[in-house]
Amino acid sequence: MPRQFPKISLSEVDESVRLLAEKVYASVLKEEDTKDALSMYTVPEDCPIGLHQDREMEMLKEIAEQYSEESTKRKKNFKMKRSQLVSQQFPSSLNINPEWAMSVVTPLLFPGTPVCPSIPENSPEFQRVTISGDYCAGITVEDYEQAAKTLMKALFIREKYSRLAYHRFPRTTAQFLRSAENQKWNVEDEILPDMCPCPREGEDPYTTEGIPDDLNYSLQMKDGIVYVYDDAEALKQQQPHSLPYPDLETFAIDLTPHHYITTSHCCPIPNDPLYYGFYLHEMLNEMAELKELKGVPHRDFYNVRKVDTHIHAAACMNQKHLLKFIQTTYKTEADRVVLEKGGQMITLKQVFDTLAMDPYDLTVDSLDVHAGRQTFHRFDKFNSKYNPVGASELREIYLKTDNYIKGEYFARIIKEVAHELEESKYQHAEPRMSIYGRSPDEWESLASWFIQHKVHSPNMRWIIQVPRIYDIFRSKKIVQNFAKLLENIFLPLFEATVNPQKNKEIHVFLKYVTGFDSVDDESKHSDHMFSYKSPKPEEWTSDDNPPYSYYLFHMYANIMVLNNLRKERGLNTFQFRPHCGEAGSITHLVSAFLTADNISHGLNLKKSPVLQYLYYLAQVPIAMSPLSNNSLFLEYSKNPLKEFLQKGLCVSLSTDDPMQFHYTKEALMEEYAIAAQLWKLSTCDTCEIARNSVLQSGLSHQEKKHFLGANYLQDGPDGNDIRRTNVAQIRMAYRHETLCNELSFLVEAVKTEASSTQVE
Numbered sequence: 001m002p003r004q005f006p007k008i009s010l011s012e013v014d015e016s017v018r019l020l021a022e023k024v025y026a027s028v029l030k031e032e033d034t035k036d037a038l039s040m041y042t043v044p045e046d047c048p049i050g051l052h053q054d055r056e057m058e059m060l061k062e063i064a065e066q067y068s069e070e071s072t073k074r075k076k077n078f079k080m081k082r083s084q085l086v087s088q089q090f091p092s093s094l095n096i097n098p099e100w101a102m103s104v105v106t107p108l109l110f111p112g113t114p115v116c117p118s119i120p121e122n123s124p125e126f127q128r129v130t131i132s133g134d135y136c137a138g139i140t141v142e143d144y145e146q147a148a149k150t151l152m153k154a155l156f157i158r159e160k161y162s163r164l165a166y167h168r169f170p171r172t173t174a175q176f177l178r179s180a181e182n183q184k185w186n187v188e189d190e191i192l193p194d195m196c197p198c199p200r201e202g203e204d205p206y207t208t209e210g211i212p213d214d215l216n217y218s219l220q221m222k223d224g225i226v227y228v229y230d231d232a233e234a235l236k237q238q239q240p241h242s243l244p245y246p247d248l249e250t251f252a253i254d255l256t257p258h259h260y261i262t263t264s265h266c267c268p269i270p271n272d273p274l275y276y277g278f279y280l281h282e283m284l285n286e287m288a289e290l291k292e293l294k295g296v297p298h299r300d301f302y303n304v305r306k307v308d309t310h311i312h313a314a315a316c317m318n319q320k321h322l323l324k325f326i327q328t329t330y331k332t333e334a335d336r337v338v339l340e341k342g343g344q345m346i347t348l349k350q351v352f353d354t355l356a357m358d359p360y361d362l363t364v365d366s367l368d369v370h371a372g373r374q375t376f377h378r379f380d381k382f383n384s385k386y387n388p389v390g391a392s393e394l395r396e397i398y399l400k401t402d403n404y405i406k407g408e409y410f411a412r413i414i415k416e417v418a419h420e421l422e423e424s425k426y427q428h429a430e431p432r433m434s435i436y437g438r439s440p441d442e443w444e445s446l447a448s449w450f451i452q453h454k455v456h457s458p459n460m461r462w463i464i465q466v467p468r469i470y471d472i473f474r475s476k477k478i479v480q481n482f483a484k485l486l487e488n489i490f491l492p493l494f495e496a497t498v499n500p501q502k503n504k505e506i507h508v509f510l511k512y513v514t515g516f517d518s519v520d521d522e523s524k525h526s527d528h529m530f531s532y533k534s535p536k537p538e539e540w541t542s543d544d545n546p547p548y549s550y551y552l553f554h555m556y557a558n559i560m561v562l563n564n565l566r567k568e569r570g571l572n573t574f575q576f577r578p579h580c581g582e583a584g585s586i587t588h589l590v591s592a593f594l595t596a597d598n599i600s601h602g603l604n605l606k607k608s609p610v611l612q613y614l615y616y617l618a619q620v621p622i623a624m625s626p627l628s629n630n631s632l633f634l635e636y637s638k639n640p641l642k643e644f645l646q647k648g649l650c651v652s653l654s655t656d657d658p659m660q661f662h663y664t665k666e667a668l669m670e671e672y673a674i675a676a677q678l679w680k681l682s683t684c685d686t687c688e689i690a691r692n693s694v695l696q697s698g699l700s701h702q703e704k705k706h707f708l709g710a711n712y713l714q715d716g717p718d719g720n721d722i723r724r725t726n727v728a729q730i731r732m733a734y735r736h737e738t739l740c741n742e743l744s745f746l747v748e749a750v751k752t753e754a755s756s757t758q759v760e
């Protein structure tokens with residue numbers, strides 16, 4: 001069956017939805033109005049009185065409801081449905097032991113009955129905390145159902161975007177969504193990303209043998225998206241090859257806030273119950289979890305696999321490493337020509353002479369690449385830290401791939417970092433390299449750097465970061481419109497996919513690229529309001545930078561079409577993994593909820609319980625870097641990582657920029673160590689974070705099976721191999737049961753509402 005992008009047109013949606021959408025997105029532009037419209041996303045933390053008033057109003061509404069016969073009937077019906085759920089309605093598509101399902105859901109469904117769940121054989125035994133009684137107490141049935149419907153709709157939208165792009169979507173959530181539609185979930189329907197397995201020992205990672213043939217397709221960019229045509233004739237007729245081409249209008253509608261807004265007090269946002277639930281779980285089961293871990297032979301925190309899921313290649317070494325490297329090159333290659341300026345050849349010695357510096361005297365202090373107090377809330381100052389000794393020449397020589405020495409020094413530094421990872425064996429990294437979209441040759445040059453210097457390492461996978469700096473290129477007249485930028489970034493990839501024979505180096509390099517990132521300071525404002533009325537990329541000729549959502553949609557659209565084309569050819573696919581929620585508007589997190597496989601930072605989820613709950617339900621992975629945040633946007637003690645972990649969000653730890661933030665050789669371990677010390681994380685906690693990092697990484701299916709266990713795609717204890725992950729089965733069961741509970745409430749609320757409307 002051809003994969004199509006289901007289009008929605010504006011005429012199909014309400015006027016009210018449209019107005020609401022415009023209001024929220026407009027408010028993003030003007031900070032003073034933000035409070036009003038954005039309050040729907042956020043919780044008024046600073047105003048307990050207001051919060052109390054809201055709750056009181058809700059209670060009055062609920063009391064009034066009691067006098068309505070119809071509501072009472074619905075509430076009763078709703079409760080009855082829920083009780084039926086245990087025996088009859090638990091999604092049959094869930095391939096789980098019904099007895100186990102009983103034990104999970106029973107206590108919550110039969111308030112008043114003695115809590116004595118029977119523990120199935122294969123589920124670990126531990127002390128379960130149950131909450132009995134009316135789950136939607138404190139709000140009206142109508143509000144509860146409305147909120148559940150909204151959340152479900154948002155999950156359906158994310159599922160649609162994930163499936164189309166070969167992004168991951170958790171099994172459990174998918175199973176509950178099918179059950180809400182009264183359908184059966186099939187394992188064959190599951191869509192997974194396709195990553196190239198790591199070449200085996202003795203295999204040449206750069207081999208150009210067996211490269212697929214030319215398809216003779218034609219390509220053309222239209223509305224900022226590359227379209228594929230079977231031949232020149234089809235291009236003339238404008239009949240594209242059958243692939244799911246997304247459109248801006250549908251995206252703008254799917255993005256409208258009515259799918260993501262529901263005020264926290266009248267929605268089953270159990271952020272607090274999730275938080276305190278874990279607190280109790282930990283209190284009661286900490287020793288049992290530890291006991292489990294003590295019984296695992298050979299495995300401990302040091303030898304579980306960890307992936308640094310967010311690290312920029314240009315800062316992947318620490319400051320001491322860079323310093324030593326500079327000194328070594330000066331000692332051994334001082335007379336080497338390393339720069340060309342205005343036709344003049346400049347040697348390394350001359351570079352340091354003009355800087356009036358002797359590398360021997362350099363210290364990490366004079367190198368001055370470390371971030372500190374002075375960079376907090378100053379992204380501009382942070383960016384200049386990429387220049388050693390404040391000299392852009394040194395950045396050019398040591399940290400670039402396309403300089404006079406063809407990026408040799410940079411490749412050598414990266415290979416030294418890779419070597420250390422290989423030595424440590426259990427650590428992996430996914431360095432991010434830049435493609436700017438200035439010219440179409442960037443890919444060629446990056447790929448040939450990669451192959452010429454043999455940069456591949458079994459412990460590294462590559463991510464391409466695209467900085468959001470169209471405005472800079474436009475002002476320098478390097479590109480005429482936004483579409484040109486997109487074309488420079490994506491067309492070479494489509495060409496290499498259609499005709500790898502002509503683009504051998506790019507084809508080989510792409511085997512080790514697993515994803516894309518969109519990167520820049522999120523707190524920068526855009527003066528444009530993103531909506532269905534936004535100009536097409538070809539028409540975007542102004543000097544202003546497009547807003548975050550606009551960038552995200554167009555990157556997603558091209559990656560998605562490209563993935564479908566590559567899948568057709570049996571080639572590996574890419575994940576979209578943007579920086580998101582580090583700063584700036586909360587709407588960024590909505591855009592990424594649709595378009596991203598996983599995100600980096602996610603700090604702003606702190607401000608929105610609704611979005612946080614959605615990220616939890618969809619288990620959207622978040623690569624968090626508290627040490628980086630501490631130097632830039634948020635003090636360490638205020639970092640929400642621990643809270644997110646406790647609630648069950650899929651978080652991992654990453655370094656971001658070891659050059660700027662870390663002190664030791666093992667930057668990732670430093671990150672884990674500080675988090676563990678400061679937040680008193682248990683071994684099970686740190687191993688759970690490590691497991692999350694492997695799950696969300698771009699490592700291949702084969703590697704994940706090897707590192708996590710053969711059944712890692714299954715959720716819960718069945719998918720966990722404790723001998724490999726060192727995560728207690730009790731923890732896995734707790735997480736899975738909690739997620740099933742939350743999802744079952746939502747599904748039942750939606751089903752109950754559907755059946756009661758049918759009765760009417």
Ligand SMILES: [Zn+2]
Pocket residue numbers: 310312579600656
């Ligand atoms: Zn970053």
